[in-house]
Amino acid sequence: MAQDHGSARAGEALLQLDGVDLGYGDRVILPGVSLTLHRGERVALLGRSGAGKSTLLAALRERLADSAAWCPQADALVPSLSAYHNIYMGRLHAFSRWQNLVNLVRPRRAAWHDISALAAELGLAGLLLRRVDSLSGGQRQRVMIGRALYQNREVFVGDEPVSSVDPRQASQLLALTEQRHSTSVVALHQRELALQHFQRIIAIADGRIVFDAPVDTLDRSRIDALYAQR
Numbered sequence: 001m002a003q004d005h006g007s008a009r010a011g012e013a014l015l016q017l018d019g020v021d022l023g024y025g026d027r028v029i030l031p032g033v034s035l036t037l038h039r040g041e042r043v044a045l046l047g048r049s050g051a052g053k054s055t056l057l058a059a060l061r062e063r064l065a066d067s068a069a070w071c072p073q074a075d076a077l078v079p080s081l082s083a084y085h086n087i088y089m090g091r092l093h094a095f096s097r098w099q100n101l102v103n104l105v106r107p108r109r110a111a112w113h114d115i116s117a118l119a120a121e122l123g124l125a126g127l128l129l130r131r132v133d134s135l136s137g138g139q140r141q142r143v144m145i146g147r148a149l150y151q152n153r154e155v156f157v158g159d160e161p162v163s164s165v166d167p168r169q170a171s172q173l174l175a176l177t178e179q180r181h182s183t184s185v186v187a188l189h190q191r192e193l194a195l196q197h198f199q200r201i202i203a204i205a206d207g208r209i210v211f212d213a214p215v216d217t218l219d220r221s222r223i224d225a226l227y228a229q230r
């Protein structure tokens with residue numbers, strides 16, 4: 001089930017960009033971006049490597065602030081800590097400093113219970129006490145997704161969250177994020193997943209949004225053209 005976020009109404013605008021230049025310091029990567037994200041939408045960002053997907057995600061996250069359950073690329077994990085502790089970090093903000101300190105030495109019962117249940121859904125059962133640097137790339141991605149889901153926030157924002165798993169597993173993991181988040185914005189490289197799991201595709205190329213359209217109005221060739229050799 002998607003989480004209940006108070007009196008949230010599907011279709012409401014969650015954020016709006018109106019001709020905003022996005023980039024890093026003085027370096028503009030995506031000039032004049034205009035878009036609106038609505039509650040209840042599932043949006044995939046597509047584009048070649050370096051096109052600007054992460055740049056757009058950063059701008060959306062900044063504006064969504066505490067509404068965003070952020071799932072960065074898996075190298076954002078702490079390698080020397082366990083899968084359990086990496087997932088727990090998703091909710092450090094919700095507990096006292098003392099609780100977090102105690103948990104580092106010995107997992108707190110309630111947190112262990114919740115994270116074990118989540119791990120079972122993610123296919124991480126039995127791996128929670130393993131250091132993250134002893135896990136496979138796909139397992140690390142599951143931990144990263146677990147951390148984001150454990151944040152318990154309204155909008156799932158993912159930067160290539162399923163790039164290291166096979167298509168069937170990727171589909172299962174995206175389905176899990178959908179159960180818990182009615183709104184999502186996810187950068188992907190897998191076109192098929194974008195078509196299967198998302199309602200709207202924002203495509204980025206050459207420093208601009210080349211289309212932003214509902215999936216059911218898109219011709220497959222427009223998506224393929226994004227990845228054509230130049």
Ligand SMILES: Nc1ncnc2c1ncn2[C@@H]1O[C@H](COP(=O)(O)OP(=O)(O)OP(=O)(O)O)[C@@H](O)[C@H]1O
Pocket residue numbers: 024027029047048049050051052053054055056
């Ligand atoms: N911190 C930064 N400072 C300056 N430029 C950056 C920074 N991060 C990324 N860039 C540049 O911004 C452009 C867009 O990068 P971005 O990471 O948004 O692309 P992407 O579509 O997410 O790529 P990928 O699929 O490889 O993750 C690239 O030219 C990149 O070199």
